Amino acid sequence: MPKIEFIDVTNRDGEQTARISLSKLQKTIINWLLDQMGVYQSEMGFPLTAHEANYINANVALTKQDCCDNGPLIKRIQLSGWSRALASDVKIAQERTNVEHFNLSISTSEQMLQWKFQGKFTNEDIIRMMVDSVVAAKEGGAITAGVNAEDASRTDLGFLIEFAQAGKEAGADRFRYCDTLGYDDPDSTAERIATLAKEVQMPIEMHCHNDLGLAVANSCAGAVACCKAGQDAYINTTVNGLGERAGNADLVSCVLALKYAAKWGNENWVTGAIDLSQAWKLAYYVSNAFGVPIPINQPGVGDNAFAHESGIHADGALKDRHNYELYDFESLGRGEIIHTQTGRVITAGAHSGASGLEYVYNQLDLGFRDEEHKREILKLAQLANLHNQAPLTKEELWFIYHCPDIAAQLMTVTV
Numbered sequence: 444m445p446k447i448e449f450i451d452v453t454n455r456d457g458e459q460t461a462r463i464s465l466s467k468l469q470k471t472i473i474n475w476l477l478d479q480m481g482v483y484q485s486e487m488g489f490p491l492t493a494h495e496a497n498y499i500n501a502n503v504a505l506t507k508q509d510c511c512d513n514g515p516l517i518k519r520i521q522l523s524g525w526s527r528a529l530a531s532d533v534k535i536a537q538e539r540t541n542v543e544h545f546n547l548s549i550s551t552s553e554q555m556l557q558w559k560f561q562g563k564f565t566n567e568d569i570i571r572m573m574v575d576s577v578v579a580a581k582e583g584g585a586i587t588a589g590v591n592a593e594d595a596s597r598t599d600l601g602f603l604i605e606f607a608q609a610g611k612e613a614g615a616d617r618f619r620y621c622d623t624l625g626y627d628d629p630d631s632t633a634e635r636i637a638t639l640a641k642e643v644q645m646p647i648e649m650h651c652h653n654d655l656g657l658a659v660a661n662s663c664a665g666a667v668a669c670c671k672a673g674q675d676a677y678i679n680t681t682v683n684g685l686g687e688r689a690g691n692a693d694l695v696s697c698v699l700a701l702k703y704a705a706k707w708g709n710e711n712w713v714t715g716a717i718d719l720s721q722a723w724k725l726a727y728y729v730s731n732a733f734g735v736p737i738p739i740n741q742p743g744v745g746d747n748a749f750a751h752e753s754g755i756h757a758d759g760a761l762k763d764r765h766n767y768e769l770y771d772f773e774s775l776g777r778g779e780i781i782h783t784q785t786g787r788v789i790t791a792g793a794h795s796g797a798s799g800l801e802y803v804y805n806q807l808d809l810g811f812r813d814e815e816h817k818r819e820i821l822k823l824a825q826l827a828n829l830h831n832q833a834p835l836t837k838e839e840l841w842f843i844y845h846c847p848d849i850a851a852q853l854m855t856v857t858v
Contacts, residue, residue, distance in 0.1 A: 445670040447701060447712045448483035449694060450648060450677050453729060455486040455525050456691055457681040466831045467498035467853045469732040472838050473682070474502055476725045478520040481716035482694070483677065486546055490524035490536035493858045499524065499540045501853035511846040519716070521587070528572050528590065530579035537583040545580045546619065548591035549573050551606055552598040566602055570609045577613040589648060591619035596627040600635055607643040617646045617677060622661060625654030625689065629664035636665040640672035650679040651692050658684070658692040663700050663707065670712055682729040683737055683744070695722045695743045695775070703770050723776040728838060732831075743775050791835050792828035797821055807837060809844050823850050830854050 454470045465473070474485045487502055488495045504510050505517045523544035526532050536542065549569055550559055556569070564572075573590055580588040590610035595603055607618040620636060627635075632649075640647055649665040651658040666676035684693035701713045726744040730737045739747045749772045751757040759766035772778055791803045800821050801811065811817040823843045827835055827850070835843075843850045 444711075445673060445675045446714045447666045447670060447676045447678060448714050449680055449697070449717070450484040450486060450523075451477050451482050451680050451682065451694055452486040452525075452650075452691065453477075453681040453685065453694075454488055456679075456687060457685040457733075458488070460685055460687050460690075463685070463733045463735060465732055467495075467501075467856065468827055468830055468839060468842075468850070470498060471502055471505070471853055472836075472842060473725075473729060473732070474520065474522060475505075475517055475842070476721065476728055476838070477682075478517045479718065480721040480725055481714070481718045482520055483714070483716070484521040484523050484544065486525055486679075487522045488524060489526070490540040490542045491526055491532050493539070494856050496539045497855050497857060498853045499542055501849045503541045503543065504849055504852075505846070510849060513845075516842075516846060523587075523589075526576070528576040530572075530575040533576050533579040534583060537580075537585075543584070543586045545585050545588045546591055547573065547576045547580065547588060547615075548593055548619075548621075549576075550594055551592040551602065552594035554597055555594050566605075570606055573606065574609055574613040577610060577615050581614045587616040588614065589617035589619050590615045591621055591648075591650070593621045594623045595620045596622040596632075596635075597624070600638060603635075604639060604642045607639060607645065611643060611645045615645075617648050618643065619648040619650050619679070620665065622649075622651040622658075625652040625658060625661075627651070627661050628655075628657060629660045632661045632665040633668035637668040637672045640669045640674040644674065646675040646677065648677040648679055649692075652686065653684065653689040653691060656689075658690065659696045659700055662692040662697055663704075666701075667707060667710070667712060676712075683726055683735070683741065685729070685733060685735060693742070695719075695726060695741075698722075699743055699770065719774050720776040728836065731833070731836065734833075743770075744777075748772070749777070791824045791840060793825045795821060795824060795828075800824060803840065804844065807840060807844075809841070819847060820844055823847055823854075826851075826854055 458465050477485050490499055502522055506515050508514055521544050523546055524542040525546050528547040528549035577588050647669045649662040651661040662678045666678050669676035678697050680694035681691040682694050684690040701707050739745050751760050756767050789799050789802045791800050
């Protein structure tokens with residue numbers, strides 16, 4: 444039975460959003476937390492971009508057996524890089540990084556060909572460039588390569604079929620259907636994806652934007668249609684729905700919709716790898732890293748997702764939670780009481796000393812082997828605070844302690 448997996452693009456599409464950004468350390472922690480949640484792939488960034496190289500190579504190293512104290516930190520998730528569908532870009536990316544999975548993107552709609560590319564390329568040129576990039580990626584050692592049709596929702600369906608078929612024949616592993624402007628609706632999405640899956644016979648990724656508020660609905664409708672046509676499907680998501688303009692499809696909302704919606708919930712499309720109990724921890728970390736609060740009404744992880752004031756609702760929820768709660772807050776990793784220290788607080792940062800650092804790590808039940816070890820971690824903690832421009836979280840402190848060499852590598856930025 445075909446299944447739906449998730450390819451999260453927080454570290455690429457989310458991070459390229461205007462007015463917000465992430466440090467390389469924060470992007471690394473997000474990859475680690477996505478792995479814990481059972482996400483299939485993280486599109487971790489741009490391997491062609493010079494300042495991403497150390498971060499990308501460090502994260503690929505985290506998937507290897509000898510990376511840290513106790514084997515690979517990142518255990519299941521694939522780490523991919525986004526590239527223009529140009530063979531020259533792919534070759535440079537492979538020279539600079541050890542990225543093993545590529546997503547290769549090029550515009551396909553008549554609008555983009557005429558007004559973005561200014562009429563310089565024909566449909567045949569677009570297919571040729573895409574095919575050449577797939578061949579370059581695979582010949583350069585890529586394990587997988589997906590082909591992305593930017594503005595697919597405004598592209599002639601016949602050309603999309605031709606494009607995807609050519610990508611498949613060149614060795615592409617997936618076709619990404621990009622609703623770049625959030626133009627589709629669930630009905631049009633399902634119809635087009637069903638046709639593509641039947642005609643091309645290859646797995647399809649849904650990449651939907653939220654300009655009309657339909658990103659989650661379109662992503663799920665398309666993925667289910669793909670599965671019903673006999674092909675595995677993948678949904679591109681971002682944590683908390685962050686992304687360009689009005690955002691992308693929210694990871695938690697997509698999982699919840701497919702697990703609990705009236706019809707989809709009984710059809711068992713979602714891969715068993717997803718661990719929803721990690722959702723709250725991931726959403727909270729990403730919110731802090733971006734400096735963007737989780738909306739109070741965000742499905743599953745918003746402050747009001749399980750809050751009741753009205754007398755009728757409160758009475759019903761207290762009698763039986765399922766009167767007014769569709770799913771359990773515990774299933775999302777919620778319910779723990781969070782304590783806030785109102786007395787003395789010791790933090791680790793750019794100006795920390797050895798005693799303060801030792802106190803902070805003692806709270807995490809971590810001690811130092813000797814004075815040299817303590818000084819090594821102190822320098823990295825100081826650098827990480829400067830790198831993040833924010834207080835260090837327990838996840839970041841733990842990572843620095845257990846993977847100091849890789850932490851130093853990814854925080855070394857070259858241009």
